[in-house]
Amino acid sequence: MLAMPEPKAEILARREEIVAALVARLGAGNVIAEPLRLKPYETDGFTAYRRVPLAVVLPETTAQVAAALKYCHENGIRVVPRAAGTSLSGGALPLEDAVVIGVARMNAILEVDYADRLARVQAGVTNIAITRAVEGDGFFYAPDPSSQLACMIAGNVAMNSGGAHCLKYGVTANNLLGVTMVTVEGDILTLGGDHLDAAGFDWLGLITGSEGQLGIVTEVTVRILRAAEGARAMLVGFGATDVAGQAVADIIASGIIPVALEFMDRPCIHACEAFAHAGYPLDAEALLIIEVEGSTEEQDALLARLQAICARHAPSTMRVAATAEESLAIWKGRKGAFGAVGRISPDYLCMDGTIPPGRLPEAMRGIGALSEQYGLQVANVFHAGDGNLHPLIMYDANDPASFDRAEALGADILRLCVALGGCLTGEHGVGIEKRDLMSAQFGPVDLDQQKRIKTAFDPGWILNPHKVFPLVDA
Amino acid sequence: MPELTSPAVDAPTSEATLAALVAAAHAAGTPLAVWGNRTKAAFGRPVQAAGAVSARALTGITLYSPAELVVSARAGTPVADIEEALAEKGQHLVAEPPDLSAICGPEDGMADGKPTIGGAVACNLSGPRRIALGAMRDQVLGIRAVNGMGEVITSGGRVLKNVTGLDLCKLLSGSRGTLAVLTEVTLKVLPAPEATATLVLRGLGAEAAVSALSAGLGSPFGVTGAAFLPDGAALLGPGGSATLLRIEEFADFIPYRTDSLSALLASHGRADRLDTAASLPLWRAVRDAVPLAPSTGEGVWRLSVRPSAGARALAALGEAGLRGFLDWGGGLVWAAGPGTEASQRAVMAAAGAAAGVFWTMRAPGPLRAALPVVPDEVPALAALSRRVKAAFDPKGILGPGRVFAGL
Ligand SMILES: Cc1cc2nc3c(=O)[nH]c(=O)nc-3n(C[C@H](O)[C@H](O)[C@H](O)COP(=O)(O)OP(=O)(O)OC[C@H]3O[C@@H](n4cnc5c(N)ncnc54)[C@H](O)[C@@H]3O)c2cc1C
16 A cells, blocks of 8 residues: 555644635635545545545635635645546546545536637536547547546546547647646636747646646647548457567558557457457457548559558458448447456456557566566556557455555566666556656656656645655655 | 856756755755857846856766657756667658757857757657647656756656656656756657658648648648748748648558548648658658748747738738748748837737737847737736746746746
């Protein structure tokens, strides 16, 4: 178990006064303080850790966010920003002495402009809602985390979230134009805007992925894109991981950048097939799902080239979707991967390291050895084109020793990713989960530099404390 | 005080030496100008500094893994050298950074060499592909740099997806050496297209042109360049204005893409087609702002606005005696004209009216010292700029005043 900070007794003692002050600023309807109603906010997608917060506020306007934040700043009260609470790294985990400021009620789409290809939305709009608002006109918002039905754009900005299609379309940071952000002092800032690029410092770039450490985002302007004419997938099974890795390298070297290039290992193939009956080959050690876009003829041409490349690596299976329905069938298993693993083992940790794609065979061997050493099963899904690995570590939550082993195994996997030239997290963020591993990736000079930036925004370190940076530093 | 000429510049050949120089300047409190090859010396305010450091002697590609779409190079490596190495493997730099030597080189003479990759990142300069595939800063995967205390800092790495810690890669991109001196950058690269085609619509007004560009960019046909030249004669011969849309694809996909796009644009005008051989120099000219051809004493500005505001901004600048053209689907306004306060103020007003931003790319030194070269920040943001600057460079020795007066 990760160590958590002691709540500040003097803040806990002032609970009633704090709640009253928040009610005075935001109205009783926007403040939650009853224990039963606080309970749903005690955790996020990283459910092993739970802390019931002191209070939750759900502002309806940027001005209310500013009022709440300014009050907390002036009173030294810790604040945990929250969107949908799907973080897998404990990014939205509350603390007993913290006020959660949630943006879920700020969920309006404010503007859609097809000529300028942008949408301006409030921070509590879900990721999918943006695409739903524009898909009737052939447009979409590109970053598509698997949690997109639930997760909100504020969380996506805070985590710089990715998705299955980011090899072609980039992650959140590459698809933003501007945000409205409230500072701890309660100042309302516009960072970026409706235009491309920053004239002074790239505040938008710094804020994106800053995990709620620098301010609270209340409005976001995203770029929307015209969808391709169509897309189709193919599925290829290989007898060995190394071979699949070589096929991926050959695809990229051929000049084709598929919109998606997903890898699954044997345990994951089996779990998904048992769950989704997608027709995955159970004899394969590695499976690739490759998706291309364009007109029907272009899809045909690209898929034929990809087939020729894969054929050179003696695949055990190769299936090309002839229709959109067949594509969906190929994706069905992958999209349900987390749920499928959840059926074999009710409890699992989803890791998120990145490696240089060329080191895939070593990573797979290393993870296999660690899995044996710790006596826990691991299933791997992997965004193969960009090197983002998602090892799913299965454990038994009723057995504390099993959870401790799972956490230790996860940490070793992430250290392995760093040792192979990669990083701790490709898209889920550091949160509490990886904060103590930060020193595996960054030296003290680097961490100090980042901490000085944090201090420049949040001198009292009240915003989302005890996350991102190693606990000893907080 | 004029910008420093090249002989006074310290250009160490190792990062450690560069760090030691900065550490010594930090200890002594001596301001330093920060350079690469000075091809963008006039881009920004004149720096008041007794010394200067340059990354221009830190050269060489340190990693290139085509199958992983990643290249690393020391900051002083010429962009052209990297492009050449990538071309050998059929790849390219996504943001097509411009060569602006002819526009913002030093007032006091020649630049010290060709544009460096460190300079391209430090200025976050991107070419026409910016509208479709992102800015220079979007391709920066990792950096090494020396902060204002002489410490070597790193951020990011060599992988395409990385959200570990605060993203200093983006913060340092575009900070023009005022937070830290870049010593090495790692960039995402992509396969270069097999073929390039351009659709050219002649004779449209600016508003009509931007509508056509928007239609193209809002189509599923993969437009990767969208520009409007009010006078197309110099690059394309007589025929009035030129509205340009670029497709970059596999050669066998080009006919379908250009046919579909022409059909889509039929209501905007008849489109002529240019093949790869004609398209490449044309887009290089757009990239490097060749159509501006500024004469001595003239200023050059860039404005970034919402695309639909581009035509209006261009018209407002025209009324103030400036000429220009549009890129990025109308969102990037390039302007040139008399290097006077009146021109500068017209640019500031046009950017303000469009709720956009501007960059003074070149203007006489006294003008750049007297008036903002980028929009002023609101007080709360200016305070953050000061605090973040101090977080990197507590004594304010790196490129003081380069972007904002007093910072
Ligand atoms: C099943 C499942 C699948 C997932 N798949 C993916 C995936 O494919 N790709 C991916 O990248 N992630 C994925 N995730 C992780 C998660 O969904 C993302 O990190 C998401 O962006 C979090 O959004 P949220 O709205 O739930 O934010 P929350 O979990 O509420 O918060 C996330 C972080 O943002 C901060 N924050 C929230 N609101 C604000 C605000 N207004 N201002 C400043 N900071 C704020 C929080 O403090 C926290 O640190 C998945 C999660 C699950 C459960």
